[in-house]
Amino acid sequence: MLSLLASAGDAPIQWAELGLKPGIDLGFFTLRYYSLAYLGGIVLGYWHLTRMIKAPGAPMAARHAEDLFFYCTLGIILGGRLGYAMFYDPSLFTSFDGDGFVSWGLLRLWDGGMSFHGGLMGVLVAIAWVSRSGGLSFLRVCDYIAVNVPFGMFFGRMANFINGELWGRPTDVPWAMVFPTDPLQVGRHPSQLYEAALEGAILIVILLLLFWKTRARYRPGLLVGVFTAGIALGRFTVEFFRQPDAQLTEFARDTGLSMGQWLTIPLILLGIFVTVRALMKPPIGKTTVPPPEPEPA
Template identity: 65%
Template sequence: MLSLWLAAAADHAPIFFENLGLKRYLFAFNTPLGEFQLRWYSLAYLAGIVFAYWHVSKTIKAPGAPLAQRHADDLFFYCTLGVILGGRLGYATFYTGGDTGIPSLWSHPSELIKLWEGGMSFHGGLVGVLLAITWVCWKNGLSFLRVCDYIAIPVPMGMLFGRLANFVNGELWGRVAGSDVAWAMVFPGAGPLPRHPSQLYEALLEGLVLALIMLALFWKTRARWRPGLLVGTFTLGIALARFTVEFFREPDAQLQDFAVRTGLSMGQWLTLPLMAVGLFFIVRALIKPPLGGAAVSTPAADA
């Protein structure tokens, strides 16, 4: 696949997605109820959740952890529910109904459970995760902000997996690209013109770059001792990455008129409050004195 991409880029010929030979699933087999497919998108969600659980379990062994392993186990369960339920309900709220041209999923509750038909909102998933963290922290008397710091670190890896799965699915393609974009691609269902592979832009900015920043901040600096710095960096970083990529990403078909009328896509409008929140927590964390290692309670040692 890489050699095909490089060859096409060399002579500026558009790359045809079908020629990459990608499939939406790892394997498929027939069952009495029909064909079963293990899809890459499902595996991306699973990989992101497993990585997050593994990394949080690793970080709480470092000095100053605000939660114990039993709390991480609870978070793993409730945050998984938050991602799925929040992502689906967020899609139903922001991307269906009104003038979108798609019947509101809220008026057709049975459609909400059809996750296999797509439709997940990052912002809805974020709200779901925050509610899950709030519940676990309240129930166990944990610091909400410090727990969010630890949870935020592995999230970009989940974004990386998810955007790569979007690319393999040939969905969420970008806007029509100019002749100077050597890596432009012709996606099935997107017309004959080559487009930006914006899924890969998102995988790079929201995923790989932000993941490296978050991992470096935790493991190579004392950011963990400044409550809110890690979650603020993540929030601002994901918002800036999404806002930037939206200039190259084709708006959802039902929201193209909205983007033309307002000058920004729905995704960009939803990132503006995230930028403000991220900046607030970064400034707050840098102004306040850092926690001292000896003064920080470590539930992992008490459990």
């Protein structure tokens, strides 16, 4: 990448020259990096969650972490796919022209198309179910799950880049890239890498430091508030560089913002509200001792 950038000069980088492939060819099956990204993010998140609940102040036990691993996985897959179909491509509900064993477009996850907002809703439903059935604090469980979500976001966006999909708007910046699937074949922002940084790497560092180096875990809502505001702000920013989905280009032009940005604005406001609310309340485990009453005269 660095050598290509150095030798590109005024010409955009050719993505095809990076030697990337969408998956690992096993002969009888292609293991796609998109699937590995979801698997890697979920497994790493679960592993880190098991480390988190061993630290003081954990709101759940190991058995609850196992339940969350199962139900959150379902929530990510089902919510992410249904959200993408609802918000971005409703034709998937009625498309049955796919090749291979599965023809229904809605079930063809390997073709790409997952919505962060849909996946978020699916995870929230999963957390609510486990919290209610286990008698746990919903907000505190959300705090612990939020710390681990950026792992999957980082891997997912890197997989988008490796697949050469979801590229950005035309640009002439030195790191502009030409993607093979682009019908215009012009230099574009590698917006997948921007998203991997803003929605993944930076949030990973921030949330890990907050959890392990501060007492943020004792302020219910603080971690999930920072996560929500941070990832929403990252997505809102990246949308200025990302090419809108083909079927929503006119929508973005007419409204001034992309569908992703409109869906993100409520999350930014919600994240800020939850964060401020958490900071205004005393941390759990500490009680405020009232001042002694004055002695009678």
